[in-house]
Amino acid sequence: MGGIHVTTCPDETLLHSDAIVTGEAEGIWPEVCEDLLSGRLKGKYLGSPTPPSRMSPVDYRFFGNRRYLTPASLFATRGCNRRCSFCVSSRYMGAYRTKPLDVLEREIDQLMQLYPRSFLQFTDDNLLVNQTYASELLALLRRKRCRFVTMVTVDQFCDTALIQEMAASGCLGVAVGVESMDDDNCAAISKYQNLRQPFSEALNFANQCGIQVVPLIMLGLPHDTPERLERALQFLKKMSCSIYDIRILRIYPSTPLYSEMIASGDVTRNWWLKKNSAATCNHLLPSSLAMNFKHPNFDPMQLQTMALRFIAELNQLKPDSVAHVLRVGARSSGLRLAGTFIHARRKAVSQARTLLKQVEDTAACFRKVQNESNPKLG
Numbered sequence: 034m035g036g037i038h039v040t041t042c043p044d045e046t047l048l049h050s051d052a053i054v055t056g057e058a059e060g061i062w063p064e065v066c067e068d069l070l071s072g073r074l075k076g077k078y079l080g081s082p083t084p085p086s087r088m089s090p091v092d093y094r095f096f097g098n099r100r101y102l103t104p105a106s107l108f109a110t111r112g113c114n115r116r117c118s119f120c121v122s123s124r125y126m127g128a129y130r131t132k133p134l135d136v137l138e139r140e141i142d143q144l145m146q147l148y149p150r151s152f153l154q155f156t157d158d159n160l161l162v163n164q165t166y167a168s169e170l171l172a173l174l175r176r177k178r179c180r181f182v183t184m185v186t187v188d189q190f191c192d193t194a195l196i197q198e199m200a201a202s203g204c205l206g207v208a209v210g211v212e213s214m215d216d217d218n219c220a221a222i223s224k225y226q227n228l229r230q231p232f233s234e235a236l237n238f239a240n241q242c243g244i245q246v247v248p249l250i251m252l253g254l255p256h257d258t259p260e261r262l263e264r265a266l267q268f269l270k271k272m273s274c275s276i277y278d279i280r281i282l283r284i285y286p287s288t289p290l291y292s293e294m295i296a297s298g299d300v301t302r303n304w305w306l307k308k309n310s311a312a313t314c315n316h317l318l319p320s321s322l323a324m325n326f327k328h329p330n331f332d333p334m335q336l337q338t339m340a341l342r343f344i345a346e347l348n349q350l351k352p353d354s355v356a357h358v359l360r361v362g363a364r365s366s367g368l369r370l371a372g373t374f375i376h377a378r379r380k381a382v383s384q385a386r387t388l389l390k391q392v393e394d395t396a397a398c399f400r401k402v403q404n405e406s407n408p409k410l411g
């Protein structure tokens with residue numbers, strides 16, 4: 034086994050496997066294969082960050098046509114130089130590295146040949162943080178007449194020159210790491226690049242450039258309260274985003290947030306191995322809405338109800354929101370992506386409404402049982 038969880042929890046995963054590889058596999062993989070073939074497999078292999086000089090082009094024929102938004106997804110960089118306290122990937126990935134552009138160009142050529150009608154999706158954590166590389170990469174995408182989507186940080190999103198350059202290079206959409214509308218929450222999770230940024234103005238600008246915007250939002254941050262989230266919901270409703278990605282904060286092992294919350298008693302060590310408590314609706318919900326920690330201002334079902342309301346109310350399709358997404362798409366010849374977002378919004382709203390009903394029923398049942406066992410609480 035290998036990958037992020039294995040890297041952050043090697044001893045746990047070794048209990049379930051013959052051998053594990055921690056970190057990045059490229060350098061150590063030949064040794065693992067040789068040992069396997071000669072029957073001398075060791076338990077633990079320590080992979081190390083692959084240097085750019087050893088990054089060779091991925092052969093996408095191996096993956097088949099398995100689509101995630103698009104079948105043409107690729108990675109140009111590794112790691113992230115920021116250190117948001119909840120983020121696992123910036124830590125386990127090692128130093129920020131960029132793939133040589135000639136290698137990347139070969140991957141792009143292959144993907145464009147395999148999927149000529151698809152846009153590219155860069156799944157990088159922080160594709161554009163190195164300005165020199167970002168300019169060269171965007172020039173390459175412009176030259177190749179690519180169309181692409183990617184993730185950006187809030188400070189990059191608010192940089193109008195960068196957004197303009199991205200639009201000119203074929204950018205159809207960005208997911209933005211907004212997390213919270215409140216600066217004190219962003220500071221509490223060390224997401225300093227989000228502070229004092231003109232998000233609403235940047236949103237209008239990106240939309241005018243033909244870029245669809247997907248804010249990534251987390252509920253359950255340290256300063257969230259029911260009143261604040263209600264305010265955030267009403268504020269976000271006035272914005273014109275293409276689709277809203279809402280999740281409940283997760284406390285991953287290896288992050289500073291995990292260590293802090295273990296110390297404060299707000300999260301249980303190895304929570305992912307424990308059975309779900311009856312006081313949550315984790316068993317009903319997708320993992321992105323599971324709650325595995327204690328929040329001072331919410332019980333789990335209350336936060337889960339709020340998250341479902343965010344999904345249902347923000348993604349609700351009205352004639353003007355449909356027209357907006359289509360208009361943005363038309364500006365960048367990205368009508369297909371616009372259609373995907375409209376379809377995804379419809380599906381998200383319908384799922385959230387169904388789940389909301391189930392969570393509300395479960396919460397009512399839970400309160401009834403609590404009241405019966407302790408009438409004083411009622």
Ligand code: B12
Nearest residue numbers: 034035036037054056057058101106121122156285320321
């Ligand atoms: C893209 C992505 C997705 C896409 C994938 C689409 C696609 N077409 O690839 C989608 C949206 C589907 C997705 C979904 C989810 N994701 Co995701 N995703 C990522 C992201 C941004 C990039 C993954 C990637 O390609 N990395 C690049 C490659 C090179 O790195 P790598 O995968 O780690 O692989 C290297 C090593 O780990 C190792 N390795 C990996 N696997 C193996 C296996 C073996 C046998 C060996 C030897 C080695 C090895 O070698 C590799 C090469 O060096 C990562 C963040 C990140 N930086 O990795 C999050 C990330 C992996 N996702 C995460 C999560 C939580 C999820 C979801 C559970 C979200 C949810 N709640 O629904 C789902 C789970 C989906 C599933 N079924 O597994 C977390 C995982 C946290 C954790 N501690 O496990 C991450 C780290 C994001 C984050 N910061 O929170 N994800």
Ligand code: SF4
Nearest residue numbers: 113115117120123158
């Ligand atoms: S900017 Fe994104 S990838 Fe980088 S540390 Fe923060 S959350 Fe992680």
